[in-house]
Amino acid sequence: MDMHLSSNNGPVVDQTEAELQGAGPAMERLVVVGNGMAGMKTVEELLAKAPGRFDITVFGAEPHPNYNRIMLSPVLAGEKTFDQIVLNSREWYDANGITLLTGEAVESIDRAGKTVVSQSGRVVPYDRLLIATGSMPFIIPVPGSTLPGVIGFRDLADVDAMLAAAARGGRAVVIGGGLLGLEAANGLRVKGMEVTVVHLMPTLMERQLDPSAGMLLQRELERRGIEVLTGADTAEIVGDEWVSAVRLRDGRELPADIVVMAVGIRPNMALGKAAGLECGRGIRVDDKMRTSDPSIYAVGECVEHRGVTWGLVAPLFEMAKVLAHDLAGGEGAAYTGSVTSTKLKVTGVDVFSAGDFSGGAGTEDIVFRDAARGVYKRLVLKDGKLLGAVLYGDTKDGAWYFSLLKDGADVSAERDSMIFGQGFGSADAGDPNAAIAALPDSAEICGCNGVCKGNIVKAITEKGLTSLDEVKAHTKASASCGGCSGTVERLLAVTLGDGFTAAPKVKPMCKCTHHTHDQVRAAIVERGLKTMAEVFQAMEWTTPDGCASCRPALNYYLLCAWPGEYKDDYQSRYINERAHANIQKDGTYSVVPRMWGGLTNAAELRAIADVVDKFAIPTVKVTGGQRIDLFGVKKEDLPAVWADLNAAGMVSGHAYAKGLRTVKTCVGSEWCRFGTQDSTGLGVKLERMTWGTWTPHKVKLAVSGCPRNCAEATIKDLGVVCIDSGYELHVGGNGGLHVRACDLLVRVGTEEEVLEYTGAFMQLYREEARYLERTAPWVERVGLDHIKAALVEDPERRRALNARFLFSQTFSQDDPWAERAAKGVDRHEFNLLAEVG
Amino acid sequence: MENVTSETVWTQVGSIDDIPVLGSRVVRTPGGDIALFRTAADEVFALEDACPHKQGPLSQGIVHGRRVTCPLHSWVIELATGEAVAPDEGRTGHVPVRVEGRSVAIALAEAKLSRGGCRKDCGHV
Numbered sequence: 001m002d003m004h005l006s007s008n009n010g011p012v013v014d015q016t017e018a019e020l021q022g023a024g025p026a027m028e029r030l031v032v033v034g035n036g037m038a039g040m041k042t043v044e045e046l047l048a049k050a051p052g053r054f055d056i057t058v059f060g061a062e063p064h065p066n067y068n069r070i071m072l073s074p075v076l077a078g079e080k081t082f083d084q085i086v087l088n089s090r091e092w093y094d095a096n097g098i099t100l101l102t103g104e105a106v107e108s109i110d111r112a113g114k115t116v117v118s119q120s121g122r123v124v125p126y127d128r129l130l131i132a133t134g135s136m137p138f139i140i141p142v143p144g145s146t147l148p149g150v151i152g153f154r155d156l157a158d159v160d161a162m163l164a165a166a167a168r169g170g171r172a173v174v175i176g177g178g179l180l181g182l183e184a185a186n187g188l189r190v191k192g193m194e195v196t197v198v199h200l201m202p203t204l205m206e207r208q209l210d211p212s213a214g215m216l217l218q219r220e221l222e223r224r225g226i227e228v229l230t231g232a233d234t235a236e237i238v239g240d241e242w243v244s245a246v247r248l249r250d251g252r253e254l255p256a257d258i259v260v261m262a263v264g265i266r267p268n269m270a271l272g273k274a275a276g277l278e279c280g281r282g283i284r285v286d287d288k289m290r291t292s293d294p295s296i297y298a299v300g301e302c303v304e305h306r307g308v309t310w311g312l313v314a315p316l317f318e319m320a321k322v323l324a325h326d327l328a329g330g331e332g333a334a335y336t337g338s339v340t341s342t343k344l345k346v347t348g349v350d351v352f353s354a355g356d357f358s359g360g361a362g363t364e365d366i367v368f369r370d371a372a373r374g375v376y377k378r379l380v381l382k383d384g385k386l387l388g389a390v391l392y393g394d395t396k397d398g399a400w401y402f403s404l405l406k407d408g409a410d411v412s413a414e415r416d417s418m419i420f421g422q423g424f425g426s427a428d429a430g431d432p433n434a435a436i437a438a439l440p441d442s443a444e445i446c447g448c449n450g451v452c453k454g455n456i457v458k459a460i461t462e463k464g465l466t467s468l469d470e471v472k473a474h475t476k477a478s479a480s481c482g483g484c485s486g487t488v489e490r491l492l493a494v495t496l497g498d499g500f501t502a503a504p505k506v507k508p509m510c511k512c513t514h515h516t517h518d519q520v521r522a523a524i525v526e527r528g529l530k531t532m533a534e535v536f537q538a539m540e541w542t543t544p545d546g547c548a549s550c551r552p553a554l555n556y557y558l559l560c561a562w563p564g565e566y567k568d569d570y571q572s573r574y575i576n577e578r579a580h581a582n583i584q585k586d587g588t589y590s591v592v593p594r595m596w597g598g599l600t601n602a603a604e605l606r607a608i609a610d611v612v613d614k615f616a617i618p619t620v621k622v623t624g625g626q627r628i629d630l631f632g633v634k635k636e637d638l639p640a641v642w643a644d645l646n647a648a649g650m651v652s653g654h655a656y657a658k659g660l661r662t663v664k665t666c667v668g669s670e671w672c673r674f675g676t677q678d679s680t681g682l683g684v685k686l687e688r689m690t691w692g693t694w695t696p697h698k699v700k701l702a703v704s705g706c707p708r709n710c711a712e713a714t715i716k717d718l719g720v721v722c723i724d725s726g727y728e729l730h731v732g733g734n735g736g737l738h739v740r741a742c743d744l745l746v747r748v749g750t751e752e753e754v755l756e757y758t759g760a761f762m763q764l765y766r767e768e769a770r771y772l773e774r775t776a777p778w779v780e781r782v783g784l785d786h787i788k789a790a791l792v793e794d795p796e797r798r799r800a801l802n803a804r805f806l807f808s809q810t811f812s813q814d815d816p817w818a819e820r821a822a823k824g825v826d827r828h829e830f831n832l833l834a835e836v837g
Numbered sequence: 838m839e840n841v842t843s844e845t846v847w848t849q850v851g852s853i854d855d856i857p858v859l860g861s862r863v864v865r866t867p868g869g870d871i872a873l874f875r876t877a878a879d880e881v882f883a884l885e886d887a888c889p890h891k892q893g894p895l896s897q898g899i900v901h902g903r904r905v906t907c908p909l910h911s912w913v914i915e916l917a918t919g920e921a922v923a924p925d926e927g928r929t930g931h932v933p934v935r936v937e938g939r940s941v942a943i944a945l946a947e948a949k950l951s952r953g954g955c956r957k958d959c960g961h962v
Contacts, residue, residue, distance in 0.1 A: 372878060545859060545877050548899040548906035548913075571859040575897040575908040583908060587894045833862035833873060834850040837945055 027055040030327070031116055031126040033106045033271065035060025037069060038300025038316040039132030040088055045324030047096055053328065056098045057124055059116070061105035062155055065090050069155070070313055070448075070481045076159050076187030079528035087479075109275040111293055128295050128327065131272055131283060135265035135301035135311065140175065144237030150259045153184045162258065166191035170257035173197075173246045175234055177204040179344060181262030182221065188260075189226050190530070196227040196254055198234060198246065200263075208342050208353035212369070213376050213392040220349055220374070223533075229254075267302045267309050280304045287334035289323040299323050305335065312340050313448045313480055341402045341447050343395070343483035350391070350537055352398035355405045356380065357388030368419045372544045374537075377419055384412040393537070396435060397421040399487060403443040436490045445487055448480035456488065460495045468492065486538075510549035512541050517553065517770040524561050532558065532569055546572075553771035556658070559694055560766050563808040570826070576656035578829055580816045581638055584631065589638060591617075591630040592655035593645050594691065597665045597683035597703075598626030607648030611641055625662035625700070627653055636830050642817035651815040658772075659694045660701070660762075663687040664712070668705025668722055677722035679705035682751055686720075686758055692813040693762060693805070696769040696778075701758070714742045717775040718761055720754055723747070727754050731761060731787065732779030740776040743784045746792045759802035760791050766805070841933050847942035853881060854939055861896040861905070866945060871932055872896035873941065874916050876903055882916035883934045883943050889914075889927025 030046075032039045035058050043056060060066075064086070071085040093100040106116045115125045137152030139145050151161050165172065166188055174185045177199030189195045197204075203214035204221075218228050233249040237259060246254045267282030278284045278292035282304030289297045289305075300316045303309065310316060315338035325333035341354035357380045359365060368377040375393035379386060379401065385408055389401040400422045404411055411418060422435045441454030459465055459474045468489050472478045478485045508514045515523075520539055529535045532554050536546065546554065551572035558566045576582055581589035593608070608628055612620055618632035633641055642652075654661060663686045666672070668679030683703040690701070702713040703720040713719025715735035719742055721728040726749040730742030745761075748754060764787065769778040779787065791798045819825040850864045856875040863886055864871045872886035872895050880903070886896045893909030903916045913922040919931040933944040 543902060545901040547901045548911065551899060551901065571857055571900065574899070579897075583894075583897060585891070585893075585909065587897075828855065828857065828862065833855055833864050835865040836848050836850060837866040837868070 028053060028127040029125060030054040030056045030128050030130065031124055032056065032058045032130045032132060033116065034058075034132035034134055034300070034302075035062065035064075035066050035100070035102065036132060036134045036300065037066065037087070037313060038134070038320055039130060040066040041317050041320035042130060042132070042299055042323050042327075043098065044088075045321050046327055049324055049330065050328035054128075056096075057126075058093070058098055058100050059104055059106045059118060059124075060100070060102045062157070063103040064156060065093065065100065065102070067156070068480060072153070072156065072159050073183035073187060074482075074528070075156075076162055076184065077190045077528070078187075082156060106271060109271060109296075111275055111296070114295065126295070128297065130323075131291070131296065131298040131302060132300045133268040133271055133302045135309075136268050137261055138264040138266050139261050140234060140263055142234055142236050144239060144243070145261070147237055147239045147243045148241065149239065149243030149257070150237060150261060153180050153260055153262050154265075162188060162260065163191065165258035166193050168257065169193065171196070171255050172258045172260065173254050173256040174260045174262055175246065176260075176262035176264070177201075177228065177230065178207065178262065178264070179205060179342065181260070182217075182344065184260045184262055185221070185226050186224070188258075189224060193258075194227075195225075196229060196256075197221070198232045198248070198254070199228070199230045200233055202230050204228065204230065205344070205351070208344075208390070209351065209392070210357055210359075210378060210390050212367075213351070213353075213378070213390050216374060216376050216392045217344075217349065217351060220533075224531075265301065265311055267304065269302055272296075272298065272302070280307070282309045287322070287336060288326045289319055289335065297323055297327070306337060308337060310338070312338075312342060314338060314340055314450065317449060339406050341398065343398070343447075343481060350393055350395040352391040352395035353389065354398070354402045355386070355388035357390050363387060366415075366419045374544075379419055381411065381415065384410050384415075386411055394421075396487075396540075399443055399445055399484070400435070400439060402447065403440070406444070407442075433490055433494050436487065437494045445491065446475075446477035446480075446484045448483075449476040451475050451477040453491065456491055457495050460492060466492070466496065509553065510547055512543045512546050512550050513539060515539055520554070521557050521561075521770075524557055530558065530562055530566060532572065556694060556696065556771050560808070564811045577658070578826070579635065579638065580652055580656065580820065581633070581635075582656045588632045588634055590655070591633050591638070591641055591645075592623065592627055592653040593650040594653035594687075595627040596687050597663055597680050599680065599684065600627075604648060604650055607645060607650065611644045614644065615641055623655070625653075625655070626664050627655075627662065629655070636832070639821045639830055643821035646815070646818050646821055652817045654691065657694070658697050659692065660687070660690040660699050662700055663690075664700070664702040664716075666703075666705050666710035668703075672705050674708060675705035675722070676724045677705065677727065679703040679711070679720070679722050682720065682722075682727075682754065683711075685751065685755065689755055689759065689806075689809070690762060693766070693809060694812065695762065695766055696771050697774045699762070699765070699775065715739065716742065717765075718758055725749065727751075729754065729757050729761075732775050732784070734774055734776035738776070740780075743779065745784070745788065756798065756802045757791060759805040760798040761787070761801075763801040763805035763808070764790055766808075767801075841944060841947060845933070845944045846946055847935050848945050849940060849942045851941055852939045853879065853936060853941050856881065856941070859900045861898075861900065863894075863896045864943065868945075870894075870896070871943065873934070873943075874900055874905060876900065876916070881934050881936050881941055883932035884914070884916065884919045885930030885932070887929055888912055889919075889921055889929045890925070895929070 066088040068085040068087050071080060074080040075082055104118045104120055107119050108117050115123050117123050137154055151158050171194040172188045174181045174197045177197045185195045185197045203211045204218050221228055234246055235249040236247040237243055238245040238247055243256055243259050246256050246259060269279050269283045272283035273279045283291055283298040283302055284304050285291055285298050289299050291298050299319050318338055319335050322333045322335040344351035359380055363380050363382045366379045378390045380388040386404045391398055422438055439453050443453045445451055445453050445456060456475050456477055463474055465471050468485055471488055478488050509517050527538055529538055535554055552574055555569045555572040581591055583589055615637055617630045621629045623629050663683045665680045665683035668675035668677050670678055686701055699717045701718050702711040702716045704711040704713040705722050707721055709721055713721050714730050715733040719730040728747050729745045731745045733742035734740045765775055856862050856873055858875055859877055861872050861874045870886035871883050874882045884895055886894050888895055888907040890910055890912045893907045895905050895907055895914060897908040898905040904913050906913050912925050919929040921927040933947050935942045
């Protein structure tokens, strides 16, 4: 090993990882400056093509291993964790004999001596040097642009700063309404900040979208509560020790607690320039990615190639492949530039654009517009070829249009129908699987990684792949921005046919979709869909507003998946849950105040009697749920009736809800000569814990004081039978249309265990059952063993389920009557619009 | 359909903003209740607030597209005509609506409401 004294007498050269692992002396030393996606893609390709040939040292300024920078958007929005976006773990570097130096930037290059010097003074020699320093956010040179609180959106540190700002709450101003700016805006909005996007041009994402698609996008973002100002020029960023506002040239001042600068990137070429390499807007390279120094290469965003700089991942990966081929001693590879397509990653907004859609002389436009569905598609043709495509809302043909564009295919034959998509006119029109099946093998499915259909199908059939994750791992398709994952899944379905899902054919949710309840539920969780509109988009609903079947179900699934985050969709609730009372055949309502565990007292009964007299309520009836029902209340009287009942300390009994109804009890050890435990007391505790929850269908509990079971606990969704040594928990019973006796789940010794099991059972039911499925058919469908495995055999899972249940309850336990009676919530529900004539 | 002419008398009933999107509000008239519906595309329709099946209050149903599902027995009714969607058969009264700016008006005289039923006495909103 050589020993040098560095020019500033700093520490000497370290042994590289390869040398430590006993590498041979014949290895060439490759030093990579920059630990980002382009540099590491080159290294990956190089290891595949020429293993053992290079002794590689990688310097990275950030303290992390290589991560997928494109996926910072989902990390900001809370859809992914950082660990999930790491591309090459530290173990990978070790396993491949690569010396990784993170948190250490390279300060200078000594081209004559062929060494680099890092900021810590470390000196490393090279035979070949690869500069992959990426780019920096362009900060517009206005006064205040260097204030604390003004950040870019390039790395994890930026995301952490944004998350910290969001945790403090307040307003964010994003300068720049392009791809990155909109993703930052969406992420911050999802995290609860007030967000304003300031964009210089009249159209958002004007480099990818035409004005019509840009307008649709703007409206969608505004619908999500993001303020959009186009034609807005920033003049100054105002603040003292921290940013406080953004002032526009027209005088408007926007308050801001954080400012995200997303107006573009500039190649980071400082190192190359200081070393005397030829630079223009970036470090100039030829078609083999060589700089003006024969031992030095450059790749990625820091590069200028044929006068062009790049900011999308696909071209960078193409460069990396060419470079790796060349470094490995291969001949003939050359990078000649890229044709690109882009996909916006804001969840639920589907935007695709490719080629040149600016129009102009000699071009023709074909436009498809379906405003009700939020779909806009525009194709630009010239001389019988496709020049450009812009798709908003329906992007499933993006891959097809892109392949036509790249191949320069003559589309004159399809010109009249191609706007309708690839499968148009065939019997399979509208069937997305048919569109995939019809694509040629050369069609590019994953634009980021350049993976075509043929590659994927080959991998699926030859390696027996059966899932998206496996396809991702074997082919890299869907491994970068993830935009093509839906298409890859369809390709799996088409390739494997019946072999794809082992599950039996299940009914779709409703006429609006071919997806089943379970598929939609899984998608909501896995893809982080947080509004109904996002579900409609992501799952390709065939109607703009759903229907009376799917909307209430989706509302429930979203509420269950995102407690505290999802905003309940009032207009998707059935009337009973909007009016918080039970509608009767003549349009009047019935009112049922809660009687905890079936107990009441003189004051409550007096209050009920007074309300009956005051409002002349026609019928008073005792219910099977051990409480009192008042029939014939006019809708406009409901808030006043509730106010009187609230005044006596009574609250809604949720007799109308797909939620917890009642906990029936029989008196136990407090009074009954046979009572083994305090069944009534336990019943009240259970009711206090579970009231207010929303469930797939109504839930009825009961607690009997002894095995004589006077509370009929064994036909309840969950029934407790007290025994001398403790409590028996029975589940999945039903006393209605199809009588089913419960299954015994478990015997426990304490009330605390009863409560924990109940919370866990409720949550398991909430998370797994289909909307409008009572516990009885659910238990029959999944089997008692499944429930035992989750609750009885796995105490940790039981505890976690119970914790999730209790957490969701923190958002649910508000008396809906009090909100409406005293605070006037939803007043419109109970008042006439007008009385005329 | 009704005969709407330049002589038609329009009665103001309120602002479109008072009708929830994909929702409904009720206007009470001597001839019975009228339900006003607002679709996702901001169109406003008005029907007699009585399902042709068993006079259920359509104003309490779930609105989707240009239809409403009756809350009592889930019949689906077209907002533009009051017709039940096949295979169900039946039709409820249709009332012409005019929206100018944010202001909503109905043509009461042209409405054909069936005067049967106990809706007004029972007083559902």
